[in-house]
Amino acid sequence: MGSKAEHGPIRPARADILLASVGERGVLCDFYDENASDIFRDLAADAGGTEEAHGFSALIRPESGAVLELGAGTGRLTIPLLELGWEVTALELSAAMLATLRQRLADAPADLRDRCTVVPGDMTAFALGKRFGTAVLSPSTIDLLDDVDRPGLYSSVREHLEPGGRFLVGMANPDASGRQEPLERTQEFTGRSGRRYVLHAKVYPSEEIRDVTIHPADESLDPFVICVNRFRVITPDQIARELEQAGFDVVARTPLPGVRNHELVLEAQLSGRPS
Ligand SMILES: C[S@@+](CC[C@H](N)C(=O)[O-])C[C@H]1O[C@@H](n2cnc3c(N)ncnc32)[C@H](O)[C@@H]1O
CATH class of the missing domain: 3.40.50.150 (Vaccinia Virus protein VP39)
Structure with a gap:
């Protein structure tokens, strides 16, 4: 039990780019781990x-x-x-x-x-x-x-x-959404606190995965927490x-x-x- 959590977060290309740009301030984490919990709460993740x-x-x-x-x-x-x-x-x-x-x-x-x-x-x-x-x-x-x-x-x-x-x-x-999901999209949205976030989702059709990266829009934050999640398509x-x-x-x-x-x-x- 727990072995999956111990593998650490996946590294989407998007997260690598962000980590390179923010340097030591960057914290990469799985969307469901401790480092992400403030962001998770702020995202009204219990909606619906x-x-x-x-x-x-x-x-x-x-x-x-x-x-x-x-x-x-x-x-x-x-x-x-x-x-x-x-x-x-x-x-x-x-x-x-x-x-x-x-x-x-x-x-x-x-x-x-x-x-x-x-x-x-x-x-x-x-x-x-x-x-x-x-x-x-x-x-x-x-x-x-x-x-x-x-x-x-x-x-x-x-x-x-x-x-x-x-x-x-x-x-x-x-079949219900009525539209084809784009292979890549970036979207900004506001958390409960008023803080802005950026969501980036990219589908890799040949590997049948969708990588999702969420981070604060303010890239000057320290620490700068980058949450990642991988879904199978x-x-x-x-x-x-x-x-x-x-x-x-x-x-x-x-x-x-x-x-x-x-x-x-x-x-x-x-x-x-x-x-
Ligand atoms: C999309 S969230 C859904 C959480 C909740 N059911 C809801 O509706 O808000 C997926 C949840 O599954 C958990 N999870 C992922 N892999 C798991 C595993 N192998 N065993 C148990 N839980 C897992 C994650 O930590 C996360 O809390």
Whole structure:
């Protein structure tokens, strides 16, 4: 557990250029690590959680019991799922994200806090010693995993679902956005504090990855924190195929309400077939 975090951040070309220009003031970090946490909070990264939690909640059968949420982050979905009455086990790899989630729970009413179990862990290899009726993965999370890591996610989830249990996988729906994503884009935006940031995203089609770099617009800052994140460019069709190969039946694709409005949930049910 934790090995992924120890690999350190990836180095997109954009980050290299920035690091060369800011010299020793430059701090390169993964978007979910401790160095990025101030920026993460400033970016209103919990937007849309309530709407998405309602979307997921509508797909969870009332009798299915506790929900396993993978890559729970700072609780953007966890807190609203608890508010909707679910019992949630929230698994997360990043110590910084876990610290924020634990603080949010400590500040929450006891009734919510008591229904949440927080587990440090790697979603591609975990063993919790219990089964759940439902496992949930928020959008923009499965695409953080490499091709070689996703089978570990599927088999770990399979081992933690009750018979007939459901794996709800949130993903971008490329058909819903109605436009082709440009290969490269740069965009400035404002955080909660009023501070300006620059986001740069670049798709490498042959490698099927999208590198995202976020940094303050003010390049004189010290330290100058450069947050990086790498997403795999994968479609719902591809994930549906992988789930079927891993012993799930993909029974539905449902649009997910939320701020982005171009996301869906793949509803995968444990099949009776041996995988
Ligand atoms: C896009 S964020 C989503 C967080 C949260 N579910 C939400 O909706 O805001 C992805 C989360 O997955 C976590 N993560 C990435 N790889 C992971 C792994 N192998 N195991 C567990 N968590 C992981 C990241 O640290 C991050 O908190």
